[in-house]
Amino acid sequence: MLESIILVNLAICFIFGTILLNRKYDLSKVYGIESKSLGIAFLLLMAFTLNMMPLVSAADSDDDGVDDANDECPDTVANDDWTVAENGCSYPSYLDDVWLCIDGGVMVQDLTGNDDEECSVTLSYDTTYMIITTPGIANHDMEGGPGGEINSQDYSWKLALVPVDNEDCNP
Numbered sequence: 001m002l003e004s005i006i007l008v009n010l011a012i013c014f015i016f017g018t019i020l021l022n023r024k025y026d027l028s029k030v031y032g033i034e035s036k037s038l039g040i041a042f043l044l045l046m047a048f049t050l051n052m053m054p055l056v057s058a059a060d061s062d063d064d065g066v067d068d069a070n071d072e073c074p075d076t077v078a079n080d081d082w083t084v085a086e087n088g089c090s091y092p093s094y095l096d097d098v099w100l101c102i103d104g105g106v107m108v109q110d111l112t113g114n115d116d117e118e119c120s121v122t123l124s125y126d127t128t129y130m131i132i133t134t135p136g137i138a139n140h141d142m143e144g145g146p147g148g149e150i151n152s153q154d155y156s157w158k159l160a161l162v163p164v165d166n167e168d169c170n171p
Helices: 002-021 036-052 093-097
Strands: 082-084 090-092 106-110 115-119 122-125 129-134 155-160
Touching: 082 093, 090 093
Parallel strands: none
Antiparallel strands: 082 090, 106 115, 122 129, 129 155
C-alpha cells in the first residue's frame, strides 16, 4: 500500500514537472499569465513534498505483526508454540486446527423442520481467555426428534489460555 502511494505521488510529480518544463500547455487562460508557472510549480512542490515527508507506517512496538493502534495485547511476543490473533493477543497454536465450522460455517438441514441452520464457531482472544461463540448447531444434517425442530441458540464459553491447577478444587 505504501509503495502504491509513493508511485502515484511520483507519477504526479512527473506530470507536473513535464507541464512546467514544456510550455506547450497554455494554462494562462485559466490562471492568468503571471500565475502560469507559479501555479504549476506550487502543484509540483506539493506532490514532491508528499514523497519527501516521512510517511508513517503503522508502529508495531512488540513485533507481533499487529499495529499498535489495533493491538489489544500490547506486550504479546510471538513464540514458537503460540499464534498471534488479529487483535494482537496470542493463544496456543494447537488450537488453530481443532475447530470445525470456522470461517463461515456449514449449512446443515434440520430433517424435522425442513429448514437450514448454520454450523459456525467464532473464536476470539484476550490476554487471559479464549472466547468461543457458537449457535450450537452440529456440522451434519440432523433430526430434532419428538421434541420438535432444532433451533440455533447463543452459546459462549471462556477458556483460560494457560490453565492453572487449583489444588483447593476437589469436585
